[in-house]
Amino acid sequence: MHELSVCQAMLAQVEAIAKREQASRVERIVVRIGPLSGVVPELLRQAFTIARAGSVAAEAELDTELQQVRIRCRQCGAECAASSNRMICCECGDFRTQLISGDELLLASVELIRE
Amino acid sequence: MCTVCGCGEGETKIEGHEHDHNHHHHHDGHGEHGHTHDYGQGPAHAHAPGLSQSRMVQIEQDILSKNNQYAGANRRYFEQLGILALNLVSSPGSGKTTLLTRTISDLMANYAISVIEGDQQTANDAQRIRATGANALQINTGKGCHLDGHMVGHALETLKPEQGSLLFIENVGNLVCPAAFDLGEAHKVAILSVTEGEDKPVKYPDMFHAADLMLLNKIDLLPHLDFDVERCIDYAQRINPRIKVLQVSATTGEGMEAWYQWIVASRQMALAGNPAVPA
Secondary structure (H helix, E strand, O other), X not given: OOHHHHHHHHHHHHHHHHHHOOOOEEEEXXXXXXXXXXXXXXXXXXXXXXXXXXXXXXXXXXEXXXXXXXXXXXXXXXXXXXXXXXXXXXXXXXXXXXXXEOOOXXXXXXXXXXX | OOOOOOOOOOOOEEOOOOOOOOOOOOOXXXXXXXXXXXXXXXXXXXXXXXXXXXEEEEEEEEOOHHHHHHHHHHHHHHHHHOOEEEEEEEOOOOOHHHHHHHHHHHHOOOOOEEEEEEEOOOOHHHHHXXXXXXXXXXXXXXXXXXXXXHHHHHHHHHXXXXXXXXXXXXXXXXXXXXXXXXXXXXXXXXXXXXXXXXXXXXXXXXXXXXXXXXXXXXXXXXXXXXXXXXXXXXXXXXXXXXXXXXXXXXXXXXXXHHHHHHHHHHHHHHHOOOOOOOO
């Protein structure tokens, strides 16, 4: 539901970058989404088709790169991949783990066209 | 005109803040540190007229960085004034407002309390809070599904919470979207009522991961329900090993004392290093 406001925030950043780089349009936007970021890639892509209208990215493609949840065990020190609703150490099974990555929501790169 | 940013918020309506808010937002994107890499091999690289040039700009910037800047400004404001701000999140119908009215009634003899109420429509909840005697401000988000740092910043201009006070921010009833938006609070508190499923933490992991405290509400109803408390707590800890869980009933008052102790302890933490405000 909030994917549209996320899209608008992203496009505001993209507009600023395109202006700074004197680009005439944006070809591609790459975002990196962690499973714990609260954003669903599919919904973000849908929202993007609405949000991009009239912007410098009106014809741009949106690539969503889903990141992995990774945790570090506070007990045994192991690092492993986990699912977002089961953050348990893959080595010793302890639940006292620390999130290393998986909650990010990043604008990774934009491909700009200058004509 | 808004003093924070001079810009509008679309459909959002903040009580006592009703000016023309229809113009669009334009913020300067700062904070990004781009590195550009020319991709224009071949003819386009030579800036030939009529040919387009494409290049990739690497950014690695948080998409919600604008929200995070507003949230950061709110957080500094709370720190300066020694205000403990709590962001209460839950599904609709978890009993947030009832829990809040009881909490205010029980704590207002000792602390100044103010409340920001977030709902899509109506000022009903702010009226319920004001009936307790606390200072409350309603934000209607319209079609919006969450409060953001910007709205809260504006609400603070009107609400003007006192130095050393408690500020409760009751977010829009929604276990999904508010997880992503920092408001500048000290803690997110997730409220889950036992009339909901015990597996909510694993169904909505983002929210339970972001919360520091889970209040398991309506425990007076447990005898009538098939709700496994231990299992629910286990689920919550799988998502978030740091999460503290308290079992409460806002109706009977059971367990509320532990919640108040948690608030008082959190307030002392918030006040640590702030000699201007008596603890």
